[in-house]
Amino acid sequence: MLSRIRAAYARIEAVDRPEIWIDLRPEDEVEAEARAVAARVAAGEHLPLAGRLLAVKGNIDVAGLPTTAGCPAYAYRPEADAPVVARLRAAGAIVLGTTNLDQFATGLVGTRSPHGAVRNAYDPEYISGGSSSGSAVAVALGIVDLALGTDTAGSGRVPAAFNGIVGLKPTRGLVPTAGVVPACASIDCVTVFARTLPEAEQALSHMTSGTLPSLPGRPPGPWRIAVPAREQLGELDEGWAEAYEAAIEQLVTAGASVREIDLTPFTEAAAMLYEGAFVAERYTAVGSFVDKLIEEGSADLDPTVAGIITRARGIPAHQLYADHDRLAALRTRALAGLADADALLLPTTPGHPTLAEVAADPLGVNARMGRFTNSTNLFDLAAVAVPASEVSGLPFGVMLIGPAFTDERLARIAGLLRPETRIAVVGAHLTGQPLNPQLLSLGARLERTTTTADAYRLHALATTPPKPGLVRVGPDGGGAAIEAEVWRLPAEGLGRLLAALPRPMALGSVELADGERVPGFLCEPAALVDAEDITSYGGWRAYLQGDPAPRQP
Known part of the structure; x- marks a missing residue:
């Protein structure tokens, strides 16, 4: 356990992502807790999560740490862990700290925080997704094994999709929300992130308030998956429609049957979460506090969050009742559409924006992110978000949605998705090089040998084992084509590579010769x-061989 903790703190220093954390516990304090857990195990206690490192979203109580919900002025010190934290600790998990979030859990982008925007684990120019941004990135970067988030509009699924990890959003009420600063208390859920589905399921089993109720038996036969017509998905990022179709094909190949569903009631309800009266519940949660900070001119408030919450102040009661009636009708249509389907398969989001795109249009981009996720809790459904593939060097995720208490069923179906991704290597992971066995151990297989676009330079680093550093400079910056291999591997294997990646190496998007x-x-x-600078050799192997006729950039 101690070695895992020390590796985590070393990883924190290596990745240099201070925006992930709100409060990080001192290493010696965490080690002391680990020794206590080890002593309990040695005494014969069964602790299934012994030694697993846990990050907790900053709107969930952790005894000894302030709960801020991403607003320093809101901070209070809880006397006890939230029940969900206490249950994971009782099973042996060890809390590393509390993580950054979209303030007051208001957003799906991960940028609305005085602690800074949480950058994507794969490419720091892209958003991490919110509001559970810090928790998701802490898992994706391998700092922790598990992390808690919350999900009102998709906050436990969007950041999972953007960072290539698993996000389980349980049925409402299955996991207690006591000790959680509410966003919309009537539909909030506590969620869990992990790098693999079995890890997430194991954690969720310790978080729940009892066993799932018995469900009516389903008719025999293959899993029945509902999917919308392509035109109902709306505008998707380039390559996303194809990636979604590939996920459908994976399920079909695994034996599932697919039928069409009308997505209209889902998307109409999704728009109601912020455009209708339901946003008034956010004002109920923290509105008076936000008003007070505005009067004081506090710098702790995120202006976008403050605007959303204060605009909800004047929503008339009759609109809320009207919206409840409309939502009930939409839910009836949605559930009728699901009918005998075991799950609805959707892209988790329509696209993956950059930090710059969110800064230019914070409300519009956020609204687009919730197109497929916003309705889930309004309809009292369960969901699981899992990696499906990668598009343009970034993770692509899908989610499976089903009726309340079908959580286990959704996980079983999600387990049929065995997504592969690819990785481009130019140095010590090349065939025959010292770190190539690391790829092989993850089940990777060589797809092809190629070159990068003529936009990179290669440098020999003083590391053990020796490895090169690839940096993009662009064709106008003296860039050249560098020999590369493209390997295929399970998506979770890429996450494990990322988790073990030593500084100064980083995972990013590499452009190949074919674009x-x-x-x-x-x-x-x-x-x-x-x-x-060894760019002139055209590749790492040529440099090691001392090519007497190096190529010029």
Whole structure:
């Protein structure tokens, strides 16, 4: 356990992502807790999560740490853990700290925080997704094994999709929300993130308030998956429709049957979450406090969050009743549409925006992110978000949605999705090089040998084992084509590579000679000081062989 903790703190320093955390516990304090857990195990206690490191979203109570909900002025010190935290600790999990979020859990972007925008685990120019941004990235980067988030409009699923991990959003009420700062208390859910589905399921089994109720028996036969017509998905990012179709094909190949569903009631309800009267519940939760901070001119308030919450102040009661009636009608249509389907399969989001795109249009981009997720809790449905593939070097995720208390069923169906992704390597992971066995151990297989686009430079780093650093400079910056191999591997394997990646290496999007982008190993520019520029060799192997006729960039 102690070695895992020390590796986590080393990883925190290596990834240099301070925006992930609101409060990080001192390492010696965490080690002391680990020794106590180890002593309990040695005494014969059964602790299934012994030694698993846990991050907790900053709107969930952790004894000894302030609960801020992403607003320093709101901070209070809870006397006890929230029940969900206490249950995981009782099973042996060890809390590392509390994580950053869209303030007051208001947003799906991960940028609305005085602690800074949480950057994507794969490409820091892209958003991490919110509101459970810090929790998801802490898992994706391998700092922790498990993390708690919350999900009102999709906050336990959107960041899972954007960071290539699993997000379980249980049926409302299955996991207690006591000790959680509410966003919309009537539909809030506590969720869990993990790098694999079995890890997430194991954690959820310790978080629940009892066993699932018995469900009516389903007719025999293959899993029945509902999918909308392509035109009902609306505008998707480039390559996303194809990735979604590939996920459908994976389920069909695994034996599932697919039928069409009308997505209209889902998308109409999704729009109601912020455009209708339901947003008034956010004002009920923290509105008076936000008003007070505005009067004081506090710098702790995120302006976008403050605007959303204060605009809800004047919503008339009759609109809320009208919206409840409309929602009930939409829910009836949605459930009738699901009928005998075991699950609805959707892309988790319509696309993956950059930080710059969110800054330019914070409300519009956020609204688009919730197109497929906003209705889930309004309709009292369960959901699981899982990686499906990658598009342009970034994770692509899908979610399975089903009626209340079908959580286990959704997980079983999600387990049929065995997504593969690819990675471009240019150095120590190449065939025959010292770190290639790391790829092989993850089940990777070589797809092809190629080159990057002529937009990179290669440097020899002083590391053990020796490895090069690839940095993008663009064709106008003296870039050249560098020999590369593209490997296929299970999606969770890419997450494990990322979790173990030592500084100054980073995972990013690498452009290949044919213009395609795939995840690949890049290098932090700061590490290139005094490193030998070996671009002229055209690749790492040529450099090692001392090619007497090096190629010129």
